[in-house]
Amino acid sequence: MHPINCPCGSGITFQLCCQPYHLKTKTAPTAEALMRSRYSAFVVADADYLFETTHSSKRKNHSKSGYLSSAKNTKWLKLEIVFSAFDVVEFKAYYLNKKFQTEVLHEKSNFRLEYGQWYYVDGVYYL
Template identity: 85%
Template sequence: MELRNCPCGSGMAFQHCCQPYHLRVKNAPTAEVLMRSRYSAFVVADAAYLYDTTHSSKKKNHSKNAYLNSAKNTKWLKLEIVFSDFDVVEFKAYYLNKKFQTEVLHEKSNFRLEDGKWYYVDGDFYG
């Protein structure tokens, strides 16, 4: 999939932003960068990256197929970072529902740094 602008909303080209993380050329340096790269992975349906960046304690709850189905069945529109700290990122991800209406996934995600790599652990959703 050829993308000019990175889906994460950085304003940079995909090849210079999230793609190097997806290709495993480099590791996300912060929890926020990992969150942005995971959002982009949902947009481009990179289930392997989503699975690989999920913390090992949570992988039993998230299969590659589940990630792939979620990514392919959702039309993501944009990402908005509400708050970011060392290991917590609050974001809003906008997407189209089946009636083609915009909805928002609002989550406060928890991340863990292990052996120099960031991993998604879990999140709390806002109504």
């Protein structure tokens, strides 16, 4: 089996990029690294990782089954980081809609660092 490139667009293999975060053998060192690993988790349908990296104050608005459904029902194409700062990442995630047309999810996400672990808090969508 050939190693696959990481869905996050880093240019390196999934095994060396986002997978160690998903397997909890490494912790995402920055908000951008967490954002990239969460995008990859949507691509590979890792609902546990998505739920666990959502800030505890926001988990009531999300569920593992909701993340899994979203991940499995979306064909993600690529991730583009527009802007990245300490605790904010603006990105564009490209996907196919039900008519097989490319659409873009453009979001400015907020992250929080607690006890050495980054968490997704919330985001603002652009139309």
